[in-house]
């Protein structure tokens with residue numbers, strides 16, 4: 001048994017995870033005594049690692065790539081947003097010994113957009129590029145903001161159409177291919193493809209971003225991603241990467257575990273300053 005409450009992030013690879021740093025900063029800032037570690041856990045070891053972690057007194061876990069779907073299956077019960085996203089990034093030990101699964105990625109994105117960057121998502125036209133796990137996790141929190149339209153565009157068109165269909169009763173949402181984006185305009189374009197990490201971009205027509213519109217890449221890095229650069233070239237009012245989302249999803253997990261909301265702005269500023277040359 002550990003003396004202070006133990007939390008961890010599991011993933012593979014995990015070496016470059018910023019989560020331990022973020023949660024230690026939150027703990028320091030809020031005066032919470034806790035330990036937060038990172039553990040390299042390949043998918044085939046997930047079951048054993050998570051069982052051991054909680055058997056040894058662990059209080060909560062973050063799960064990242066490639067474990068979010070496995071964590072979803074493992075959780076005893078789930079929040080609505082986790083249920084819909086079919087992925088869990090936060091496991092929290094409950095008083096009765098059961099494990100609650102939540103997904104704080106989508107709310108992390110929405111908080112970053114609204115609270116940190118002053119966007120109003122109601123009545124705007126939103127485009128999500130990509131129809132994989134990252135897209136699925138952000139759809140419901142975005143629809144809750146009542147945008148005018150939410151369009152999902154994907155290389156494999158069927159995946160976009162099917163994903164949109166799953167949420168049809170939650171708001172105005174459709175799926176399409178990149179070819180269908182010609183002559184359309186959006187106020188907010190979110191990149192949720194995994195292409196950005198390898199410096200690639202989906203084919204995007206000129207004029208896709210409305211005047212005064214915003215771009216947001218769910219990925220982040222020390223250098224601006226290919227999509228952040230596309231946003232700048234296309235005169236986005238702001239072209240952002242996912243650093244703010246990362247810190248906000250962590251803050252939401254911290255709140256679930258500790259019942260206290262840390263201030264995110266100083267942590268975002270610190271991490272942002274550290275990546276500047």
Ligand code: ATR
Pocket residue numbers: 129130131132133134135154155156159192193194195200201202
């Ligand atoms: P994640 O969990 O990060 O979303 P994923 O479920 O494997 O990962 O989904 C990756 C997404 O990026 C998919 O939408 C994928 O498009 P396909 O469904 O057509 O495969 C998209 N993607 C990956 N590389 C891409 C590229 N070079 N151009 C466009 N889309 C790409």
